[in-house]
Amino acid sequence: VMEKTTSEAPPCGPEETASEAARVPATEPPGEVAASESPGEEQTPKPQEPASLAPAAPSAPAATQPEPTSEDIPSAPLLLTLEDVSHSSVTVSWEPPERLGRLGLQGYVLELCREGASEWVPVNARPMMVTQQTVRNLALGDKFFLRVAAVSSAGTGPPATLDQPVHIQETEAPKIRVPRHLRQTYIRQVGEAVNLQIPFQGKPKPQASWTHNGHALDSQRVSVLTGDQDSILFIRSAQRSDSGRYELTVQLEGLEAKAAIDILVIEKPGAPSSIRLLDVWGCNAALEWTPPTDTGNTELLGYTVQKADKKTGHWFTVLERFHSTTCTVSDLIVGNSYSFRVFSENLCGLSTSAAVTKELAHIQKADIAAKPKGFIERDFSEAPSFTQPLADHTSTPGYSTQLFCSVRASPKPKIIWMKNNMEIQGDPRYRTLSDQGICTLEIRKPSPFDSGVYTCKAVNVLGEASVDCRLEVKGEGLRRVAPWGPSRGWASSRSPLVGVGPGGTSQAGEAGQRRLRSGCGNGFQVGGRPSVGRAGNREPPAPLPSPSSNLRDLFQPPLLTEEPWEEAGMTQVAGRTAPSATSGGGGEAKRRLGAGVG
Numbered sequence: 001v002m003e004k005t006t007s008e009a010p011p012c013g014p015e016e017t018a019s020e021a022a023r024v025p026a027t028e029p030p031g032e033v034a035a036s037e038s039p040g041e042e043q044t045p046k047p048q049e050p051a052s053l054a055p056a057a058p059s060a061p062a063a064t065q066p067e068p069t070s071e072d073i074p075s076a077p078l079l080l081t082l083e084d085v086s087h088s089s090v091t092v093s094w095e096p097p098e099r100l101g102r103l104g105l106q107g108y109v110l111e112l113c114r115e116g117a118s119e120w121v122p123v124n125a126r127p128m129m130v131t132q133q134t135v136r137n138l139a140l141g142d143k144f145f146l147r148v149a150a151v152s153s154a155g156t157g158p159p160a161t162l163d164q165p166v167h168i169q170e171t172e173a174p175k176i177r178v179p180r181h182l183r184q185t186y187i188r189q190v191g192e193a194v195n196l197q198i199p200f201q202g203k204p205k206p207q208a209s210w211t212h213n214g215h216a217l218d219s220q221r222v223s224v225l226t227g228d229q230d231s232i233l234f235i236r237s238a239q240r241s242d243s244g245r246y247e248l249t250v251q252l253e254g255l256e257a258k259a260a261i262d263i264l265v266i267e268k269p270g271a272p273s274s275i276r277l278l279d280v281w282g283c284n285a286a287l288e289w290t291p292p293t294d295t296g297n298t299e300l301l302g303y304t305v306q307k308a309d310k311k312t313g314h315w316f317t318v319l320e321r322f323h324s325t326t327c328t329v330s331d332l333i334v335g336n337s338y339s340f341r342v343f344s345e346n347l348c349g350l351s352t353s354a355a356v357t358k359e360l361a362h363i364q365k366a367d368i369a370a371k372p373k374g375f376i377e378r379d380f381s382e383a384p385s386f387t388q389p390l391a392d393h394t395s396t397p398g399y400s401t402q403l404f405c406s407v408r409a410s411p412k413p414k415i416i417w418m419k420n421n422m423e424i425q426g427d428p429r430y431r432t433l434s435d436q437g438i439c440t441l442e443i444r445k446p447s448p449f450d451s452g453v454y455t456c457k458a459v460n461v462l463g464e465a466s467v468d469c470r471l472e473v474k475g476e477g478l479r480r481v482a483p484w485g486p487s488r489g490w491a492s493s494r495s496p497l498v499g500v501g502p503g504g505t506s507q508a509g510e511a512g513q514r515r516l517r518s519g520c521g522n523g524f525q526v527g528g529r530p531s532v533g534r535a536g537n538r539e540p541p542a543p544l545p546s547p548s549s550n551l552r553d554l555f556q557p558p559l560l561t562e563e564p565w566e567e568a569g570m571t572q573v574a575g576r577t578a579p580s581a582t583s584g585g586g587g588e589a590k591r592r593l594g595a596g597v598g
Contacts, residue, residue: 072154075099077108080148080160083132085253087140087170093132094148094160103153110135115143115165127151142168174202174250176259187298189348190267194235198248198259201229206252213244238265240297268351269344270294272303272325275355277340283332285361289325289342296346303342304350305329310337310360321345332363383463384409387437390456390469395446397475403441405456405467413458417441420452446473 078095085091092110107127111120112135123135135146144166149159177199188194200208208226210217210233217224221242225232231250235242243265250257275289287305302321307329308314318329332338338361341354388406395401407413415434417424424430429450433440439456455468 072101072103072152074101074105074150074152074157076158076160077131077148077150078160080146080162082146082162082166085166085168085171087168088138089134089136090138090146090166090168091132091134092146092148092162095131097150097157100150101152101154101157105129106151106153108148108150109156110146110148111159113145113147115145120147138168140168140170142166170203171253172201172203173255174200174206174252174257176200176248176250176257178259178261182261185262185264187264187266187347188238190239190265192238194233194238194242194263194265196233196246196261197230198233198261199230200248200250200257202250202252202257204252206250209249209251211247211249214247238263240265240267243297264298266298266346266348267296268348269296269300269346271351271353272342272344272355275340275342275357277357277359277361278326280361280363282366283330283334283363285329285332285338285340287327287329287340287342287357289355291325292344292351295344296348298346298348301345301347304345306341306343306354307332308339308341309333310339315341332361334363334365337362380410381462382408382410384413384458384460384465386456386458386465386467389467390454392470392472394472394474395443397447397473398445401443401446401471401473403443403454403456403469403471405439406437407439407456407458407465408437409458409460409462409465411460413460413464415439416457416459418455418457419450421455443471446471448473448475 075097077097080092080094083091083093094108096105107129108131109127110123110133112123113120123133133148145162146166147159147161150157179198182196182198186194186196200206205228208231210222210224210231212218212222221235221239223234223236225234231248233246233248243263245260245262247258247260270292272292273290275287278286278288280286289303291300302323303319303325304317305319305322305327306315306317308316319327329338329340339357340361341356343354344351384407386405386407388404390403390405393401393403407415415432417430417432425432429444431442431444433442439458441454441456443450451471451473453468453470455466457464457466
């Protein structure tokens with residue numbers, strides 16, 4: 001019966017040989033006499049294994065028994081093998097002996113003898129019916145011999161001993177780590193160097209060897225350098241014959257690891273064997289060629305077809321990586337003659353030479369009469385139409401504002417901008433632009449007075465179109481007022497004029513209007529208090545702008561609303577604001593303002 005057991009190594013030291021009691025099986029009845037084993041032990045050939053007699057029964061004297069015959073003692077075990085060795089244990093196995101003896105087999109005894117000693121120490125105290133045993137708790141650096149013997153009732157048979165001593169040391173199973181780029185075919189060109197560095201593991205240092213396609217390496221072409229952790233294969237100048245499978249084998253105490261690496265050495269392919277011109281029709285030419293005999297030790301990626309005009313002689317590529325061996329070249333120029341050539345291509349590139357056609361392909365001019373159709377002129381005239389209307393807009397006083405719209409018309413229309421249905425062309429405060437149908441109106445620094453409805457009209461000979469929007473300027477605008485008033489600076493746009501207050505509250509009268517026309521500047525009321533004439537003003541007045549300037553440069557009237565102008569004491573004349581007839585300023589100023597004096 002095949003069994004396995006584990007034993008601890010006996011302590012190292014000068015011990016006596018195993019006693020006979022250790023050789024007696026544990027199943028022996030306690031009352032029997034074991035004296036019959038003494039003669040058997042005396043026949044043991046090894047002197048370092050003396051036998052001791054077992055105690056006899058007190059009722060009977062010891063009697064000398066005859067020595068056992070060779071048929072009673074079992075033969076030596078067979079095939080003693082070292083199964084495994086680690087850093088602290090060793091495992092051995094064996095086969096049963098050919099002859100077990102007439103009295104039967106009681107077990108096996110495994111013994112150990114350390115290097116430099118002459119004594120064999122039993123590992124197990126009594127025979128055990130096992131054919132595999134592991135000895136544990138061994139120390140690193142130990143070196144010893146092992147043997148095993150079969151034991152029967154007649155005695156111990158001859159032992160079977162290992163040929164080589166067992167060395168306990170730190171061990172690691174061999175393992176090869178192939179780099180990622182070498183796990184697929186390693187491709188090199190002819191003449192390039194091949195340098196493969198393959199790391200491996202194993203303790204103690206394993207033995208590494210290389211083969212090429214199952215045969216030993218050619219030392220004249222291939223060099224191998226093996227270290228403790230890697231092996232390097234080097235070829236100085238690779239040739240196509242170096243292609244194939246290289247196998248690395250790492251061996252360590254009966255264990256081994258293998259790794260295979262495929263190397264492919266390639267070069268440029270040869271040119272196609274022949275090429276001929278099959279047919280020429282219209283602006284087309286048909287070609288055919290045969291594959292090259294030498295593909296460069298790898299498969300072809302395709303063919304490159306080129307053409308050349310006889311007049312210039314310059315080659316131009318028509319097809320690249322074309323896989324078939326027949327092709328049609330189109331779009332040739334009428335009246336020219338062409339030559340063609342074909343290259344082979346693989347991973348190394350195009351072949352060094354090409355197959356060239358011996359005949360020229362003449363592209364003849366065909367007798368075709370052109371029949372042009374009559375040209376129908378299209379009328380693109382179109383009445384104006386706005387593709388993008390104006391959008392209502394809200395602005396802040398003092399910040400320039402732009403209004404946009406787009407118009408489509410043919411011929412080009414005339415663009416007219418209006419505010420409250422009145423044209424504003426020529427006003428310096430407005431700037432109009434028209435480019436590619438995009439119409440723009442820019443209002444420079446608007447005030448609340450600029451609020452209203454703005455209209456853009458496009459007119460051409462076919463009609464007209466218009467769009468409008470509402471602009472609202474919110475907030476109080478700042479303006480410059482007369483510097484001689486009490487405030488001397490910026491004031492609200494709603495400050496009234498002198499002589500235009502309700503009920504005739506002004507004290508300047510016509511004299512103030514005359515000063516306004518003459519540029520004296522004493523005709524304003526600032527902050528609701530009327531200013532007096534030159535004699536009543538203690539400060540010298542500052543000069544006003546010339547009478548030709550617009551009154552809006554000096555003040556800003558209130559927004560055009562539903563409020564009556566008569567209540568504010570103002571009257572709008574020709575787009576301007578002037579004192580009303582009911583105010584204390586008199587009618588002469590109104591007449592002069594309407595006539596364009598003021």
